Amino acid sequence: MGIGLLHILFVSIALFFIGVYGFLTRRNMITMLMSIELILNSININFIAFNKFLYSDKLDGLFFTVFIITIAAAEAAVAIAIIINLYRNYKSIDIEDADTMKY
Amino acid sequence: MLSAGLIALIPLLPIFCFVLIALVGKHAFPKFCGMLGTLSILGSFVLSVVVAFQYFFQVGKVNGVYQQLIPIKFEWLQFSPNVSIDMGILLDPISVMMILVVTFISLMVHIYSLGYMKGEERYATYYGFLGLFTFSMLGLVLSSNIFQIYIFWELVGVSSYLLIGFYFDRPSAVAAAKKAFIVTRFADLGFLIGILILAFYSGTLDFQTLITRLTTPTDQLNAITSASFMGMSALMWGLVLVFIGGAGKSAMFPLHIWLPDAMEGPTPVSALIHAATMVVAGVFLVARLFPIYSLSCPSALDVVAYVGIFSSFFAAIIACTQTDIKRVLAYSTMSQIGYMMFALGVSGYGGEHGLGYMASMFHLFTHAMFKALLFLGAGAVIHYVHSNEMKDMGGLRKLMPVTHITFLVACLAIAGIPPFAGFFSKEEILQAAFQSNKLIYVVAVVTAAITAFYMFRLYFSIFWNKSLTPALSKGEGDGHVHHSEGTVSMLMPLVILGALSLIAGFVPFGKLVTSDGKELLTEFHIGFSVAPVLLAAAGIWLAYSFYKKENARPQNMVDSMKRLYKNAYNKFYVDEIYLFITKKVIFNLIGRPAAWFDRNVVDGTMNMIATITEKTSYSIKALQSGKLQQYSIYFFSGVIGFVLLFIYLWK
Numbered sequence: 001m002g003i004g005l006l007h008i009l010f011v012s013i014a015l016f017f018i019g020v021y022g023f024l025t026r027r028n029m030i031t032m033l034m035s036i037e038l039i040l041n042s043i044n045i046n047f048i049a050f051n052k053f054l055y056s057d058k059l060d061g062l063f064f065t066v067f068i069i070t071i072a073a074a075e076a077a078v079a080i081a082i083i084i085n086l087y088r089n090y091k092s093i094d095i096e097d098a099d100t101m102k103y
Numbered sequence: 104m105l106s107a108g109l110i111a112l113i114p115l116l117p118i119f120c121f122v123l124i125a126l127v128g129k130h131a132f133p134k135f136c137g138m139l140g141t142l143s144i145l146g147s148f149v150l151s152v153v154v155a156f157q158y159f160f161q162v163g164k165v166n167g168v169y170q171q172l173i174p175i176k177f178e179w180l181q182f183s184p185n186v187s188i189d190m191g192i193l194l195d196p197i198s199v200m201m202i203l204v205v206t207f208i209s210l211m212v213h214i215y216s217l218g219y220m221k222g223e224e225r226y227a228t229y230y231g232f233l234g235l236f237t238f239s240m241l242g243l244v245l246s247s248n249i250f251q252i253y254i255f256w257e258l259v260g261v262s263s264y265l266l267i268g269f270y271f272d273r274p275s276a277v278a279a280a281k282k283a284f285i286v287t288r289f290a291d292l293g294f295l296i297g298i299l300i301l302a303f304y305s306g307t308l309d310f311q312t313l314i315t316r317l318t319t320p321t322d323q324l325n326a327i328t329s330a331s332f333m334g335m336s337a338l339m340w341g342l343v344l345v346f347i348g349g350a351g352k353s354a355m356f357p358l359h360i361w362l363p364d365a366m367e368g369p370t371p372v373s374a375l376i377h378a379a380t381m382v383v384a385g386v387f388l389v390a391r392l393f394p395i396y397s398l399s400c401p402s403a404l405d406v407v408a409y410v411g412i413f414s415s416f417f418a419a420i421i422a423c424t425q426t427d428i429k430r431v432l433a434y435s436t437m438s439q440i441g442y443m444m445f446a447l448g449v450s451g452y453g454g455e456h457g458l459g460y461m462a463s464m465f466h467l468f469t470h471a472m473f474k475a476l477l478f479l480g481a482g483a484v485i486h487y488v489h490s491n492e493m494k495d496m497g498g499l500r501k502l503m504p505v506t507h508i509t510f511l512v513a514c515l516a517i518a519g520i521p522p523f524a525g526f527f528s529k530e531e532i533l534q535a536a537f538q539s540n541k542l543i544y545v546v547a548v549v550t551a552a553i554t555a556f557y558m559f560r561l562y563f564s565i566f567w568n569k570s571l572t573p574a575l576s577k578g579e580g581d582g583h584v585h586h587s588e589g590t591v592s593m594l595m596p597l598v599i600l601g602a603l604s605l606i607a608g609f610v611p612f613g614k615l616v617t618s619d620g621k622e623l624l625t626e627f628h629i630g631f632s633v634a635p636v637l638l639a640a641a642g643i644w645l646a647y648s649f650y651k652k653e654n655a656r657p658q659n660m661v662d663s664m665k666r667l668y669k670n671a672y673n674k675f676y677v678d679e680i681y682l683f684i685t686k687k688v689i690f691n692l693i694g695r696p697a698a699w700f701d702r703n704v705v706d707g708t709m710n711m712i713a714t715i716t717e718k719t720s721y722s723i724k725a726l727q728s729g730k731l732q733q734y735s736i737y738f739f740s741g742v743i744g745f746v747l748l749f750i751y752l753w754k
Contacts, residue, residue, distance in 0.1 A: 020739060024732050095731055102729025 008049040015042035029083045029093045033076060040072045107174040110192055113150045113202060114241035116143045117209075121234035124227055133227040137220070140230035141213040144237060148206040158199045159615055169620035171195040171311060173247055185306055191247030193310060196616040197390055197464055201244035204471045205380050209237045211596035212375040215479050218590035219371055219486060229269060229369070236262035240380050244387060249298050250308045252388070256294065256352070259381050260287050266376060267368040279364035286361040290351020297344030300337055304330070310391065318398040328399070342396055342403035346389060346410075353385025354437045355444060356414040360678055362437055366429040366491075370482030373429060378436050378478050379471035386443040386467055393460060393618060397452035408448020412543045412550075415441025417675070419553040423560065424672040427491045428481050431561050432474070435517065438554060439470050445547070446532040449539040450618065457618030458538070462531030465612040469524035472607050473516040476600035480510040483589050483597065484565055493561075497568040497653075505594050507566050509601035514562045516604040518555035518639045521632070527608035530632050537631070548635050555642030563650035 015038055022035030044065045051061025083093055090097045120143035128136045163169045176191030213233060220229055239258035246252035261284075268280030302308050304327035305316045316323045317338070330337040347358075354362035365377050376382070389396065389407055396404045415438045422434035443463045450459025483506045488496055500507040516523035519530070529551060536544040613623040649657045661668045670676070726737075 024735055024739075098731070099729035102727050 005049055005053040008045060012042045012045040012049065015039075015045065027094050027096055029079075029086070029095055032095065033079050033083070036079075037072060037076070040068055044068055107192075109150055110154055110174050110194070110245075113147045113154065113206065114238050114245060116147045116150075117234040117241070118238035119143065121231050121238065124231035124234065129227040129231065136227035136230045137213075137217050140234050141210070141217065143234065144206060144210045144213050147237070147241070148210045151202045151206045154194070155199050155203050158194055159196075163194070163196070163199075167621060169196050169615075169617075173311075176247055179251075186302065186308060188250045188308055189248045190251055192245045193247035194245075196620065197387065198244045200464060200468060200616050201387060202241055204468060205237065205240050205244065208375055208379040208471055208475045209233070209240075211475060211479070211600060212371045214592050215374075215482070215596040216369075216371045218593035219482055220369065221590075225269070229266075232262055232265045232269070233372075233375070236266065236376060236381075240384075243384060247310055248308050249302070249310060249313060252391070253291075253294065253298060256291065256348070256384065259376075259384065260284060260291070260352075263287075263365070263376050263381055266372040267365045269368055269372065273367065275364075276367040279361075279367040283361040283365045286358055287351045290348050290358050293344040293351070294348020297341045297346075297348060300341035300344065301327075304337055304341075314392070314394050317395045324399065336400070338395075338400050339403050342392070342400050343406055345392065346385075346403065346407055349385030349388040350410060351385070352388075353382050353440045353444065354414075355385065355410050355441065356417055357677060359414060359418065359437050360681060363425075363430045363433040363674070366427070366433050370429065370478060370485055373433075374475045374478030374482065377433065378474040382436060382440055383443065383467050383471070386440060386447065386463060389444070389447050390460065390464060393447065393450075394452055396447075397450065397618070404448050404450075406448075408445045408540065408543060411441045411444025411446075411448050412546050413441070414438070415445065416546050416550045416553075417441075419550045419557065420671050421674050422557040423553065424668055426493045428484065428493060428496075428561060428565065429478075429491055431557060432477055432481060435477075435554065435558065436474055438550065439466070439474065439517070442529070442532055442547070442550075443467050443470070445543055446535055449536050449543060451539075453619040454621065454623070457623060458531065459535035460618035461613055461616060461623055462528060462535050464616045465531055465610075466525075466528035468610070468612070469516070469528045469604075469607045472600055473513040473523075473525060473604040476509060476513040476597065476604055477517070479593075479597055479600065480506050480513065483593055484510075486589060486593075493564045496565045498566070500566040503566075503589075505597060506589070509597040510562060510566070512601045512604050514558045517558050518643060519551055519635060520555075520639060520643075521636065522605070522608060524604050524607035526632075526636070528612075530635070533635055534628075534631060548638060551635050552638035552642040555639035556646050559643045559646030560650050563646055567651050568653055 019035045019038030019042060022038065023032050026032050026035060047061040047064045047068075051058065055061070086098050087093050117140075120140050124136045124139065128139060157163075158172070159169075163172065172194040174192055174194065176189050178187050179190045181187040213230070216229065216233070220226055223229060236259060239255050239262055243252055243255035243259060246255060264280050264284040267283050268276050270276045271280075298308075301313060301317070305313050305323045307313050307316065317327065318324070324338075327338040327341070328336045332340055335343075349355075351358045362377060362382065366373055368377075396407070418434040418437035418441060422431050422438065425431045425434060443466050446459045446463035446466065448459070450457055450461075450463065452460075483503065484496065484499065485491055487499070487503060490496070512523065516525040519526045521527075533544060533547055533551070536547050617623040649660070673679075
């Protein structure tokens with residue numbers, strides 16, 4: 001019995017929830033950004049795994065993965081720009097300090 | 104022959120003048136505005152004379168009957184193919200007579216005001232308002248359509264409001280202006296409903312068509328007389344409601360309460376609006392619809408007659424006790440308009456029966472002259488004495504000779520002493536009353552005597568009674584520069600009006616203005632005139648013995664009739680009754696419950712919705728914490744919720 005689809009999905013789910021957990025609990029914005037990358041990568045793994053095991057004659061999953069990586073890079077750039085601006089305003093990159101948008 | 108453009112110019116000149124003054128003149132050349140206004144009215148007056156001449160002597164008469172001419176008419180608002188509001192000019196004897204009277208009195212008042220209002224801060228505005236008023240009044244009398252008359256009717260109401268409240272820094276003037284506007288507006292509601300009833304059944308708003316349809320046996324006449332509401336036919340309702348509108352403007356009992364208060368306005372305004380022109384609009388309205396009243400619904404005409412005679416008598420009694428000279432004149436105006444009203448009321452249509460109609464119009468004509476004169480004279484006196492109260496006056500005959508003589512002429516005219524103008528018109532009225540209703544005749548004669556009494560009470564109190572009051576004579580003695588009787592511009596109208604009050608009675612009115620346009624030859628019975636003239640003379644004699652010299656007789660008289668005097672002095676508490684009805688009854692029984700309902704139920708519902716929303720938002724506002732991670736938790740739990748939903752429940 002080799003490594004099957006199920007194993008890979010377990011890895012992917014674990015990665016996803018580690019990401020979610022990190023996103024919800026970390027106060028440092030950079031760390032939160034890293035958690036988002038984890039979530040995105042767990043999705044990438046899913047795409048690759050489904051592509052390999054279900055439609056091994058097609059490349060759609062791979063394409064999606066490439067797109068997601070590209071977009072993740074762009075998104076990281078935007079997110080870091082936002083973080084830098086927040087830092088200029090609050091002298092902190094703690095998410096708890098950036099809570100002026102409330103009732 | 105009659106040029107439509109020239110006729111249209113009669114009302115248009117004053118409105119142009121008003122617009123010019125209001126937009127430019129008030130700022131650019133305020134001193135010249137008076138002259139400008141006067142010139143524009145002079146133009147209107149000259150045109151009116153030309154039109155009147157052409158109408159009466161050249162084109163108006165066809166086969167011995169004066170025709171109704173419509174030189175201008177255009178459709179303004181169309182409701183349906185048959186019903187439209189037109190703007191037009193209707194010329195017939197009464198409207199031609201009215202434009203003459205209105206432009207003439209207005210001209211006199213304009214000239215008089217040049218002196219009287221000189222130095223007023225809002226001198227230009229005053230002339231602007233006068234122009235607006237004259238335009239509205241001319242438009243009213245020339246209207247060819249019952250809705251057009253209503254529009255101008257409201258316009259005169261507005262300009263009257265503006266002029267009464269001219270001294271808007273005086274609270275009493277503001278109150279009087281509001282009162283006049285509200286009371287007449289209230290009456291106009293009746294007028295409007297009346298118009299709607301008449302227009303609904305007759306299917307037209309045009310005067311000529313309306314009168315034709317409602318006086319000859321047509322379907323419309325059948326419909327309007329057979330429809331009934333609360334025991335009266337729709338026609339009766341319509342006419343009575345229209346008369347209520349007229350009664351409001353003409354200060355008939357019980358809608359007269361605004362007129363005495365309206366004396367807060369500048370005196371020339373009182374002369375123009377509240378004596379000679381606007382207040383006779385009600386009489387004019389009844390006269391305009393007279394064929395319908397007379398031929399189709401005589402019982403509505405009875406209402407007119409009894410309201411008229413009662414107002415006449417009622418006002419005459421009050422006038423005897425008032426001490427403010429302008430108020431005496433106001434009640435006298437009300438009394439004289441009552442005369443015109445009941446003269447219409449007792450009249451029949453056509454031929455010999457139309458005597459009352461002719462007499463009413465005749466009295467309207469002569470009354471405009473001498474009442475304007477009385478007001479302008481009173482204005483001169485007030486200008487001189489700086490007071491409206493009789494007790495501040497007395498012995499002025501030497502100081503104000505011109506005013507004295509002209510005032511005397513006017514008093515004789517209103518008292519009906521031959522050969523002054525009032526005598527002729529009053530005799531015609533009394534004759535008409537005598538022929539149709541003895542009760543009205545008797546009351547009218549008594550009223551005539553009372554009229555003579557209170558007018559001469561006024562005259563003697565102003566010009567004789569005391570030897571000069573100390574304040575006035577001192578002004579002369581000190582070499583203190585006491586202003587003279589008045590400028591030429593103030594005295595000239597007095598003299599002109601005085602002369603006209605002497606000769607206006609000789610106008611052959613029966614040949615010119617009659618109910619059906621045919622000539623009406625009035626016979627003159629010397630014997631008939633004896634009783635009224637003697638009674639009037641008795642009234643004058645009584646006033647002479649009471650007020651020529653200061654004495655105790657008036658006081659004794661008052662003491663002997665204390666109750667009556669007190670009631671009359673307080674105007675029979677009509678104002679108080681109104682206040683009672685409005686403040687106590689309407690406010691408490693209708694106003695307050697309605698206000699309570701509005702505040703608690705209508706507003707309450709709205710408030711409750713708002714409160715609930717507010718409470719809810721307060722309780723859930725913590726959700727909007729501004730903390731990104733909290734939002735993410737909501738988001739993820741939502742997503743998980745949906746996932747569970749789709750997987751297990753949706754199937």
